[in-house]
Amino acid sequence: KGLFPSIGGMRRQGTTVLIEDVAFKVEQLADAILDLQALFHEHHYPEAIIFGHAKDGNLHFVLTPSFNDDASVEQYARFMDALVDLVVKKYDGALKAEHGTGRNMAPFVEAEWGRTAWEIMARLKKLVDPENLLNPGVVINPDPHCHLDHLKPWPIVEAEVDKCIECGFCEPKCPSRDLTLTPRQRIVVRREITRLMQSNGDAALLESLIRDYQYSGLETCAIDGYCALACPVHINTGLLVKRLRAERISPRGHAIASSVSRHFKAVETGLRLGVGLGHIGASIIGHRGVAAVTRLAEKVSGAALPKWSPVVPRPNFKPLPRGQRQEAEIVYFPSCIVRAMGSSPRKGEPTLIEVFTTLAERAGLKMWIPEDSPGNCCGMPFSSKGYVQAFRETLHRTVERFWEWSEEGRKPVVIDSSSCAYTLLTSQDYLSPEDRTRWERMTLLDPLEFTRQMLLPRLTLNRVAGPVVLHPNCSAVKLGLQDVMLAIARACAEEVVVPQNLKCCGYAGDRGLLFPELTASASAREA
Ligand code: SF4
Numbered sequence: 001k002g003l004f005p006s007i008g009g010m011r012r013q014g015t016t017v018l019i020e021d022v023a024f025k026v027e028q029l030a031d032a033i034l035d036l037q038a039l040f041h042e043h044h045y046p047e048a049i050i051f052g053h054a055k056d057g058n059l060h061f062v063l064t065p066s067f068n069d070d071a072s073v074e075q076y077a078r079f080m081d082a083l084v085d086l087v088v089k090k091y092d093g094a095l096k097a098e099h100g101t102g103r104n105m106a107p108f109v110e111a112e113w114g115r116t117a118w119e120i121m122a123r124l125k126k127l128v129d130p131e132n133l134l135n136p137g138v139v140i141n142p143d144p145h146c147h148l149d150h151l152k153p154w155p156i157v158e159a160e161v162d163k164c165i166e167c168g169f170c171e172p173k174c175p176s177r178d179l180t181l182t183p184r185q186r187i188v189v190r191r192e193i194t195r196l197m198q199s200n201g202d203a204a205l206l207e208s209l210i211r212d213y214q215y216s217g218l219e220t221c222a223i224d225g226y227c228a229l230a231c232p233v234h235i236n237t238g239l240l241v242k243r244l245r246a247e248r249i250s251p252r253g254h255a256i257a258s259s260v261s262r263h264f265k266a267v268e269t270g271l272r273l274g275v276g277l278g279h280i281g282a283s284i285i286g287h288r289g290v291a292a293v294t295r296l297a298e299k300v301s302g303a304a305l306p307k308w309s310p311v312v313p314r315p316n317f318k319p320l321p322r323g324q325r326q327e328a329e330i331v332y333f334p335s336c337i338v339r340a341m342g343s344s345p346r347k348g349e350p351t352l353i354e355v356f357t358t359l360a361e362r363a364g365l366k367m368w369i370p371e372d373s374p375g376n377c378c379g380m381p382f383s384s385k386g387y388v389q390a391f392r393e394t395l396h397r398t399v400e401r402f403w404e405w406s407e408e409g410r411k412p413v414v415i416d417s418s419s420c421a422y423t424l425l426t427s428q429d430y431l432s433p434e435d436r437t438r439w440e441r442m443t444l445l446d447p448l449e450f451t452r453q454m455l456l457p458r459l460t461l462n463r464v465a466g467p468v469v470l471h472p473n474c475s476a477v478k479l480g481l482q483d484v485m486l487a488i489a490r491a492c493a494e495e496v497v498v499p500q501n502l503k504c505c506g507y508a509g510d511r512g513l514l515f516p517e518l519t520a521s522a523s524a525r526e527a
């Protein structure tokens, strides 16, 4: 992490962050640094830091000024004038060293180079760019106050938003970037909504931003947290969205979610029946017909409902395989989605649970599936929608069951879905002190670690000949297991291809069912 984002991440709320680039003669550098430090204090920027390239006499400094009111802008204007006097008049230095001039220094080009040189540069610019199309006003600008125009106020909004320096590093990997908003834009819109509210600004614009944010900002965020991996100040916009979703839930909504979590076994049964009915319907009226029915139901109910698609897996009605608990080396917890729908779209092929247990059997690994697994869940369906209370309750029940199944942490537990394993492995902040102690004493394995540690060393593999395309999912990436996934794939196939444009698929548990356009957009380049 560099100094610029470090300062950006710890600055006061409501301030912005900017970096400048000046140069002095090397023999005067030490004095110039002391003068610069004095200047920061004189103009009330005590947080400013200096770094740079001493052998070249080149200094960068980072400031975190506020532009939220006239007094702050005037303070900044005085600082810039004093800075130019210091660099140009006192030291005959340069206002730019290795970076471009930019609007912040454009008004001072003449002060550094003199009127004659400035006019020559202005004439040259006019000659090559008579329409002033190329970066207008960024180097040659006759306006002596252009560095003070259009300064963006950053109102205090909330911790995550206020930390953002709008650098945009988070944008390329965001699954919703081509559909609705990027993480940076989600933050910028939050800022704009707050600014309009505080300034009694354009009411129609405010209303439309608030209305559209529900879909563009909240509904179509996959909460995968890929943005946090790239953000230099570690903002997880997904967590912000999750919190905002939670704030929009009424106490009644939380109570209903808690009740659903307590009756999760019935939810699983309902899911199986619903999916089964969908497939029966599709065999009669076709997949398009079923999709039309789900869209109609959505219109009538006014709620976002799962959309039907031909790739929806078939329901899994098979009973859980039994194993010998006493002899078992490991406990296998099939996730709720695998228990309900973990079957192949092709008839006659084994379910995911059967694949898992067959592999363990071939590896000579004694595995046990608790018969009371149904009804238990990692809680992700609640946490991703902001039902924090239901999430905590679900986690509590699951940790309690895991503790008992694992014989108080003596046996490891493998979870067959990476995303569920990720939720459980990162759930510490939502656990009670007692559950946390138990959680710390248990070994929870995601399917990749399980395969690497317990299956591969015991199996003889025949590698498939054709190329295999690998999509390391978000949970694997966030757990730092993409190399493990790649190693497993290479052990199983002669050629493994990881797509260049890989990013989150946007399915996110149920987002892909509720908003299939998100997954379609997120996976378009990779597909
Ligand atoms: S959220 Fe995005 S734009 Fe904001 S600081 Fe992080 S990477 Fe930069």
Ligand code: SF4
Pocket: 173, 174, 175, 176, 182, 183, 186, 220, 221, 222, 223, 224, 225, 226, 227, 228, 236, 237, 238, 239, 241, 504
């Ligand atoms: S959590 Fe994912 S979808 Fe949401 S803003 Fe971050 S990268 Fe984009």
